[in-house]
Amino acid sequence: MLKWWQKAIVYQVYPKSFQDTTGTGTGDIKGITSRLDYLKALGVGAVWLCPVYPSSNVDNGYDISDYTGINPAFGTMKDFDELIAEADKRGIKIVMDLVFNHTSDRHEWFLQSKQDRTNPKADWYIWRDAKPDGSVPTNWRGIFGGSAWEWCRERGQYYLHTFAKEQPDLNWENPDVRRALYDAANFWLDKGVGGFRIDAITYIKKPSEFLDGKPDGKEGTINIHLMTANTPGILDFLREFRREVFDGHDIFTVGEANGVSADELPDWVGANGVFNMLFEFSHVDLPLNESEIWCYPVKWTLRDLKHALSSSQHATARNGWCPVFFENHDQPRSVNHFFPEGADTQKAAKVLAAVLLTLRGTPFIYQGQELGMSNVSWPDINTYDDISTKGQYAFALNEGFSPEEAMKFVHYFSRDNARTPMQWDNSPNAGFSTARSWLPVNENYITVNARTEEQNPDSVLSWYRRLAEFRRNHEELTAGDYREIMTDSEEVFAFERMLDGRRIITAANFSLESAMLPEEFAEYDLLLSSESDAEGLVMRPLEARIMLQYIKTISSIKESLS
Numbered sequence: 001m002l003k004w005w006q007k008a009i010v011y012q013v014y015p016k017s018f019q020d021t022t023g024t025g026t027g028d029i030k031g032i033t034s035r036l037d038y039l040k041a042l043g044v045g046a047v048w049l050c051p052v053y054p055s056s057n058v059d060n061g062y063d064i065s066d067y068t069g070i071n072p073a074f075g076t077m078k079d080f081d082e083l084i085a086e087a088d089k090r091g092i093k094i095v096m097d098l099v100f101n102h103t104s105d106r107h108e109w110f111l112q113s114k115q116d117r118t119n120p121k122a123d124w125y126i127w128r129d130a131k132p133d134g135s136v137p138t139n140w141r142g143i144f145g146g147s148a149w150e151w152c153r154e155r156g157q158y159y160l161h162t163f164a165k166e167q168p169d170l171n172w173e174n175p176d177v178r179r180a181l182y183d184a185a186n187f188w189l190d191k192g193v194g195g196f197r198i199d200a201i202t203y204i205k206k207p208s209e210f211l212d213g214k215p216d217g218k219e220g221t222i223n224i225h226l227m228t229a230n231t232p233g234i235l236d237f238l239r240e241f242r243r244e245v246f247d248g249h250d251i252f253t254v255g256e257a258n259g260v261s262a263d264e265l266p267d268w269v270g271a272n273g274v275f276n277m278l279f280e281f282s283h284v285d286l287p288l289n290e291s292e293i294w295c296y297p298v299k300w301t302l303r304d305l306k307h308a309l310s311s312s313q314h315a316t317a318r319n320g321w322c323p324v325f326f327e328n329h330d331q332p333r334s335v336n337h338f339f340p341e342g343a344d345t346q347k348a349a350k351v352l353a354a355v356l357l358t359l360r361g362t363p364f365i366y367q368g369q370e371l372g373m374s375n376v377s378w379p380d381i382n383t384y385d386d387i388s389t390k391g392q393y394a395f396a397l398n399e400g401f402s403p404e405e406a407m408k409f410v411h412y413f414s415r416d417n418a419r420t421p422m423q424w425d426n427s428p429n430a431g432f433s434t435a436r437s438w439l440p441v442n443e444n445y446i447t448v449n450a451r452t453e454e455q456n457p458d459s460v461l462s463w464y465r466r467l468a469e470f471r472r473n474h475e476e477l478t479a480g481d482y483r484e485i486m487t488d489s490e491e492v493f494a495f496e497r498m499l500d501g502r503r504i505i506t507a508a509n510f511s512l513e514s515a516m517l518p519e520e521f522a523e524y525d526l527l528l529s530s531e532s533d534a535e536g537l538v539m540r541p542l543e544a545r546i547m548l549q550y551i552k553t554i555s556s557i558k559e560s561l562s
């Protein structure tokens with residue numbers, strides 16, 4: 001029997017950019033509530049809310065200063081309770097983002113911890129003495145650039161931060177820290193949330209010895225990810241987390257697990273794992289080297305993408321479940337990410353939608369993906385807000401790239417590509433706000449927007465709605481097995497989902513050329529195509545098809561005779 005979250009479609013909301021109701025240019029919780037009917041019409045069963053807690057917004061909410069409060073910029077706890085209640089009326093659950101690797105440097109725990117070496121919270125963060133020559137304890141580089149260590153005058157020590165210096169890492173070895181975090185998560189469970197997305201979870205366990213690593217750039221530093229991600233012993237913490245918070249609740253949990261490979265998935269998900277699902281990044285990380293440095297991009301082909309997707313499908317096939325996703329608030333827009341340059345973004349969006357909604361697993365749609373929203377490419381680095389974009393830009397300049405070259409990397413990879421305001425209609429500020437938005441609106445909002453697309457049966461949004469309905473009505477897509485076909489094709493990603501002698505086949509042409517389907521496809525029934533006049537065995541460039549093959553089993557023959 002499948003659980004509710006295995007049948008649901010999850011929609012990710014980036015609150016700052018979703019809907020402003022107060023004229024501040026920044027989205028808010030009431031804005032999300034006001035759009036629940038839109039989400040219901042899309043077939044959404046759960047909404048993952050990026051952090052809405054009090055925060056200094058150095059990393060847009062991922063630097064939390066109170067785990068059980070609501071950021072006044074987003075509204076009040078009453079607004080939040082109302083969101084849960086209104087969502088519930090529409091059969092939609094609210095999923096919270098737990099950011100437990102680090103807090104904000106303004107969190108009361110850190111303010112106390114940094115005061116001296118003897119206060120009750122002295123050991124709640126990761127403090128180390130300088131090297132004998134006064135330099136940083138190790139050559140680790142934070143994920144947003146610069147040293148992962150920051151000097152604290154009061155204590156005369158450095159503290160560790162995997163991300164920005166305003167995001168000090170918590171010391172999970174301390175049982176009081178873990179207890180406080182579990183209490184915070186239980187607070188939200190008591191409010192009736194439907195689950196958790198657990199942020200940056202692979203970094204919570206640090207190695208027993210802190211050693212320098214081999215530099216991965218001219219700067220002499222190494223990405224901390226390569227030194228601390230997925231350190232042995234981490235699963236002991238997480239098993240405790242599961243026992244103390246998740247067990248016994250009808251919720252789902254999805255961990256953000258950068259650094260866990262497909263073959264390690266069985267330890268993390270399923271009957272013996274700790275989460276219901278894990279975001280595994282091998283497919284979205286294809287253009288990145290292992291240090292995730294933007295200025296040294298890696299070439300990849302469709303076959304690499306197919307391999308990455310099939311690996312996580314196989315790893316969770318027998319014992320486990322996976323989230324299926326192509327976008328989130330940290331990724332470029334998928335229409336610019338997975339297709340050759342010059343691809344028509346609306347067609348590309350439809351191709352990915354067909355894959356997203358027919359693979360085995362829970363599909364995650366990131367806001368605006370259902371409209372085919374695309375990247376921006378602002379000429380000036382100062383227009384960008386994202387802290388990692390600024391770090392990567394500075395790193396590229398340090399490596400000797402020119403500002404023009406560094407901007408090319410920004411255009412391709414910046415997280416702000418996904419963070420521009422949601423495009424609701426073609427009125428000023430795209431219907432997102434009555435004021436100038438905190439981040440510029442993508443200029444294509446005049447045509448790419450929810451209202452215009454709702455009125456057009458051929459739009460990306462209409463295609464998403466059809467696919468969502470199709471998925472609801474075809475159990476093969478939720479409960480069926482997965483098998484990749486046409487594995488050698490350089491243009492087409494094709495796979496089948498099989499259940500009780502019925503086989504649904506998805507074929508998605510990612511290329512800008514026509515592609516030939518194998519002979520046997522001629523016998524399949526065409527159920528859906530992203531091109532209205534699709535027929536025969538030749539697929540158009542950027543076309544997606546969904547077909548049905550009815551396999552004659554003894555029981556189906558008996559059924560047809562009776």
Ligand code: GLC
Nearest residue numbers: 059062099163199200329330
């Ligand atoms: C995760 C979040 C990202 C954030 C980081 C630090 O990767 O998805 O947005 O910057 O963790 O919390």
